[in-house]
Amino acid sequence: MKKVGLYFGTFNPIHSGHLIIGNHMVEFSDLDEVWFVITPQSPFKTKKSLLDNQHRYQMVLEATEAYDKLKPSRIEFNLPQPNYTVTTLAYLSEKYPNGYDFSLIMGEDNLKSFHKWKNYEVILENYSIHVYPRISDGKIAHQFLSHPKIFRVDDAPIMEISSTFIRKKHKEGKNIKPMLPPEVWKYMDEMNFYRN
Template identity: 75%
Template structure:
């Protein structure tokens, strides 16, 4: 039987407990066998000063997932040509892992609203299942995605924690430790990140 892998894409700058809660919920309360945190590399065309180096963000995900055997860090996109598109990553993974893995996408409801703007989104929808978790956001999901057979809505907790908020508050000297896995906090503090 094929292993069902949920791909959770993000910059994870830094990964926080909200990401872990969503990923763990997906793997425990859906038919996914594992969730891979796919760390998005820094675009060579966008140099965001607040974005940590690829290696450090990946290491933070390693730290965060070490006690969760069904949650895995992935730097698969680091080796793909940039700018990269999800459809390319999916094709690459399908080729690399052959037929014994089914790759699915995990996304917030807010991302589903913009799915029609993704490169070759029809190909993604035709060949992959998308697991959608609720987000508080404006606007409506496009009608064509409402009752699509490959889109599954999972009733996960609504997490209103953001990496942007964590970075900004940490820089101001606020205590953001409860919002991060302990190992992530330690690494971040030792390396003096986001100060």
């Protein structure tokens, strides 16, 4: 049985922090692989700063190519919108009925609001959650602190790089190259992304 951690995000763009977290989760937990699940652009919300799905997929592909245990996933691109995590998990479980055990990867900050997610009880009943530390305010709901399906991955580096910061500073003409995998920087630069 292959244990796969699903790391959801817009990855707009994917940066070194995402790779460090994904790699840490696969190397220091019971996960065999981490799939970077790229959240599609919602047809109901056209966010100007969000790159086209295919470009974001390409950057994740370029960023993860050198890592055998890290994979890009565009599984949500073909699901009806608006989409919910519980729907994606059900779809993946149907698509891969044998040999795969799917898990959610989330930051501690997301765990604080997890009780607001659609059908969060169904997720917890059927899937485990691997949590990495984040600097954030607020308390984690008591029911999640010692839940048998929620695993804290200790000693994970706390990454305070954000895609929003990268886009903003790149637009201002700052050098953000060290925050990105070289392949992502090359693709971004060639395509002239996030400059306007």
